[in-house]
Amino acid sequence: MNFKKPTTFKKSAISALIAPLLISGGFLALSSNVYANDSEELEKLRALVQELDQKVRVLDRKGEIAAEEAAAKKKETPVLVAGDKGFALKSADGNFEYALKGLFQLDYRDFQDDGITNTNQAEGFTARRIRPTFQGTLFGKYDFRFTPEFGEAVNRAQDNGNSSRVIDAYVDARFQPYFKVRAGKFKPYVGLERLQGGGDIKFIERSYVSNNILPNRDLGVAVYGDVLDSKLTYALGATNGVADGSEGTTLLDTNDDKDYAARIFATPFKGSDSVLEGLGIGIAATYGDSKGVASTGLAGGYKTPGVAATNFFTLNAAVVGDGQRTRWTPQAYYYNGPFGLITEYAKVSNDVRRGANRGEFESDAWQVAGSWLLTGETASFKGVKPKNAFETGKDGWGAWELVARYQQQEIDSEAFAGTGATQFASRTTSAKSAKTWGGGINWYLNQWVKVAVNYEQTSFENGGGGTALNPKDRDDEKVLLSRLQFQF
Amino acid sequence: MKTFFLSLSALVLALANPVAATAAEVTLLNVSYDPTRELYQDYNAAFAKYWLAKTGDKVTVKASHGGSGKQGRAIIDGLEADVATLALAYDIDAIHEKARLIPKDWQKRLPNNSSPYTSTIVFLVRKGNPKGIKDWDDLVKPGVSVITPNPKTSGGARWNYLAAWAYAQRHNGNDEAKTKQFLSKLFKNVPVLDSGARGSTTTFVERGIGDVAISWENEAFLALKELGPDKFELVVPSISILAEPPVTVIDKVVDKRKTRAVATAYLEYLYSEEGQELAAKNYYRPRLEAVAKKYEKQFPKVNLVNIDDEFGGWQKAQKTHFADGGTFDEIYQK
Numbered sequence: 001m002n003f004k005k006p007t008t009f010k011k012s013a014i015s016a017l018i019a020p021l022l023i024s025g026g027f028l029a030l031s032s033n034v035y036a037n038d039s040e041e042l043e044k045l046r047a048l049v050q051e052l053d054q055k056v057r058v059l060d061r062k063g064e065i066a067a068e069e070a071a072a073k074k075k076e077t078p079v080l081v082a083g084d085k086g087f088a089l090k091s092a093d094g095n096f097e098y099a100l101k102g103l104f105q106l107d108y109r110d111f112q113d114d115g116i117t118n119t120n121q122a123e124g125f126t127a128r129r130i131r132p133t134f135q136g137t138l139f140g141k142y143d144f145r146f147t148p149e150f151g152e153a154v155n156r157a158q159d160n161g162n163s164s165r166v167i168d169a170y171v172d173a174r175f176q177p178y179f180k181v182r183a184g185k186f187k188p189y190v191g192l193e194r195l196q197g198g199g200d201i202k203f204i205e206r207s208y209v210s211n212n213i214l215p216n217r218d219l220g221v222a223v224y225g226d227v228l229d230s231k232l233t234y235a236l237g238a239t240n241g242v243a244d245g246s247e248g249t250t251l252l253d254t255n256d257d258k259d260y261a262a263r264i265f266a267t268p269f270k271g272s273d274s275v276l277e278g279l280g281i282g283i284a285a286t287y288g289d290s291k292g293v294a295s296t297g298l299a300g301g302y303k304t305p306g307v308a309a310t311n312f313f314t315l316n317a318a319v320v321g322d323g324q325r326t327r328w329t330p331q332a333y334y335y336n337g338p339f340g341l342i343t344e345y346a347k348v349s350n351d352v353r354r355g356a357n358r359g360e361f362e363s364d365a366w367q368v369a370g371s372w373l374l375t376g377e378t379a380s381f382k383g384v385k386p387k388n389a390f391e392t393g394k395d396g397w398g399a400w401e402l403v404a405r406y407q408q409q410e411i412d413s414e415a416f417a418g419t420g421a422t423q424f425a426s427r428t429t430s431a432k433s434a435k436t437w438g439g440g441i442n443w444y445l446n447q448w449v450k451v452a453v454n455y456e457q458t459s460f461e462n463g464g465g466g467t468a469l470n471p472k473d474r475d476d477e478k479v480l481l482s483r484l485q486f487q488f
Numbered sequence: 489m490k491t492f493f494l495s496l497s498a499l500v501l502a503l504a505n506p507v508a509a510t511a512a513e514v515t516l517l518n519v520s521y522d523p524t525r526e527l528y529q530d531y532n533a534a535f536a537k538y539w540l541a542k543t544g545d546k547v548t549v550k551a552s553h554g555g556s557g558k559q560g561r562a563i564i565d566g567l568e569a570d571v572a573t574l575a576l577a578y579d580i581d582a583i584h585e586k587a588r589l590i591p592k593d594w595q596k597r598l599p600n601n602s603s604p605y606t607s608t609i610v611f612l613v614r615k616g617n618p619k620g621i622k623d624w625d626d627l628v629k630p631g632v633s634v635i636t637p638n639p640k641t642s643g644g645a646r647w648n649y650l651a652a653w654a655y656a657q658r659h660n661g662n663d664e665a666k667t668k669q670f671l672s673k674l675f676k677n678v679p680v681l682d683s684g685a686r687g688s689t690t691t692f693v694e695r696g697i698g699d700v701a702i703s704w705e706n707e708a709f710l711a712l713k714e715l716g717p718d719k720f721e722l723v724v725p726s727i728s729i730l731a732e733p734p735v736t737v738i739d740k741v742v743d744k745r746k747t748r749a750v751a752t753a754y755l756e757y758l759y760s761e762e763g764q765e766l767a768a769k770n771y772y773r774p775r776l777e778a779v780a781k782k783y784e785k786q787f788p789k790v791n792l793v794n795i796d797d798e799f800g801g802w803q804k805a806q807k808t809h810f811a812d813g814g815t816f817d818e819i820y821q822k
Contacts, residue, residue, distance in 0.1 A: 054633060054698075057696060058680055065683070
């Protein structure tokens with residue numbers, strides 16, 4: 001222990017204040033009775049000063065104790081945060097947190113049909129995503145997220161629209177950075193663009209890779225973590241299994257077999273000065289047995305970039321799973337200054353049958369998408385925070401970003417082999433391939449509000465229209481998509 | 489399928505418990521009361537040396553100090569203490585009662601009711617004892633300023649209160665009303681209530697407030713050692729109380745952290761000759777006879793009452809005096 005020397009009359013600042021009192025008191029005493037050099041009087045004054053000194057010291061000490069208690073209490077008082085990242089209530093030690101977040105997207109779709117009589121290209125407003133999220137942390141290591149979806153359903157053709165549902169409901173246990181467990185309904189660790197937040201994606205709609213081949217969300221459990229100084233992430237998961245590009249329900253699985261997913265993703269130059277600092281590259285795969293699964297659980301329908309009411313490819317309703325289903329997807333991104341690039345490839349192979357016709361149904365897709373921030377912000381896998389937010393009457397114009405993408409999807413010829421009574425898909429309702437180029441502009445008014453406009457033009461080849469006797473290619477899809485997004 | 493989930497479960501269990509029992513480096517947290525800082529600073533170093541020599545493992549003991557009651561509550565609220573070394577048994581009993589982190593009979597696990605050292609309560613006065621304080625009845629005189637911490641938060645303060653109570657009972661023919669009057673007068677003379685014993689020492693020694701501090705004996709000796717007998721004097725009252733600060737491992741924590749063996753050894757070593765020597769050097773009264781004899785002259789002879797005989801144990805004493813509506817609430821006017 002190092003006790004400090006006690007403060008004395010001479011040293012005490014308080015006493016210094018009192019000293020003039022003593023002097024003036026003494027002076028008054030002397031002036032009142034200049035001849036009475038009475039030691040008794042001086043003793044009284046001394047006692048008075050000592051008493052006053054004690055009182056001041058006590059007041060001082062009480063102030064000190066009150067300050068200590070206030071500081072201690074502050075450490076225990078929960079913190080209410082209402083700021084640019086939403087609302088949160090946190091325990092003082094940070095071990096508990098409850099946060100409310102939200103994502104709202106109002107879209108307008110305008111198909112440039114040029115007189116094409118394609119009735120499925122309905123135009124108009126749609127609330128693409130309405131997602132309040134309640135998330136938080138318990139005991140410092142258990143995270144939870146609960147997100148209902150009140151916006152447009154994944155695919156109007158399947159769900160008749162407006163299917164309110166739980167889109168995310170999971171718990172994360174962060175035992176170690178290299179060992180975490182997630183359980184519930186979540187995005188399986190497979191597709192790169194799928195793992196980007198719905199409010200952070202560069203285009204209004206994700207690519208064929210995400211929307212048509214790789215799983216969207218599924219029910220199950222995953223083990224994941226970061227190793228090698230967070231330069232390598234891995235994930236292993238087991239889920240019920242979903243149709244290509246689809247989102248699982250919260251219901252019991254339709255068969256006994258599960259889908260298994262594995263993914264590794266490396267950012268080898270992370271934290272370095274290299275121009276490759278923003279490079280990430282990885283590969284993921286899923287494996288499952290789809291025996292007995294109905295066609296809607298295999299490839300329920302491949303969507304167009306404009307999410308037209310009729311998909312550009314649909315398996316015949318009589319097709320069922322007949323064996324193993326595998327998907328694999330190499331993937332990469334690169335970010336350097338204002339420039340961003342994301343690319344991925346995915347292929348699905350599924351043993352199927354229609355009656356006695358057995359075969360392997362295969363489809364693959366890929367995309368390359370680039371982005372350029374015109375206003376000097378740094379691009380990343382996550383959202384954009386403008387350097388100068390847009391405010392009327394002020395200089396800032398927010399962040400502006402140009403985006404461009406090419407994507408295509410191809411279905412293997414075997415899907416169309418055979419007769420109308422045996423083939424897996426009909427050329428009159430399904431095209432063999434879709435090729436799309438698109439471009440757009442994103443305006444981030446601030447970190448919460450975004451306005452986006454995309455134009456995407458798709459050509460469909462080898463089917464998708466006409467009649468059984470005279471099949472022809474589905475008409476090109478030219479769609480202007482626009483979005484107003486609020487996210488906090 | 490079953491194999492997959494069994495394997496996954498095994499992996500979860502294996503990786504979720506990364507601190508292996510054979511870890512070569514172990515960290516312990518000792519949650520203690522206010523005036524034990526110096527004791528455990530010395531003791532932690534000695535134990536680390538002992539443990540390294542015995543097992544080859546490196547142990548680092550972190551310590552947390554504060555008012556005993558507050559420290560006990562912190563453990564109940566989730567502070568992961570491997571061991572608790574608090575001022576009184578009641579604060580450790582509460583860890584069993586409110587959080588079930590230890591068994592009910594925790595006090596039977598180590599010798600001397602799990603109290604490896606004892607202490608008592610004395611007075612610290614300023615040099616020359618200007619107010620002429622000799623015994624408890626001097627503390628209730630008008631104009632005497634008394635420093636003692638808050639019994640609601642400080643274990644030391646509760647020992648102080650009970651020692652004063654025992655004196656008053658004896659001098660008032662066990663008339664409880666008069667005893668309460670005595671305590672009421674005493675606390676009217678207390679200008680500042682610190683939350684812990686160390687805070688009270690600071691108030692008296694460093695801030696120069698008060699004529700007398702009711703203090704742990706070890707704390708009073710330490711102040712004398714640090715600042716010299718030219719500043720303060722120690723006064724032994726005619727009656728005081730035998731304070732038995734207890735220790736325990738926190739079972740749920742050590743089992744979770746796989747530290748039971750080292751935590752138990754840490755407390756057992758307090759009873760060893762070296763542990764007892766360190767206690768005595770830091771002015772705690774040792775239990776080991778040989779060490780007690782060696783330091784006999786260091787400690788004044790005091791007429792001591794004990795908590796069980798005088799107050800029926802800590803549970804009863806707490807309920808009667810310090811729980812909400814107890815005698816302290818009755819006599820203390822804010």
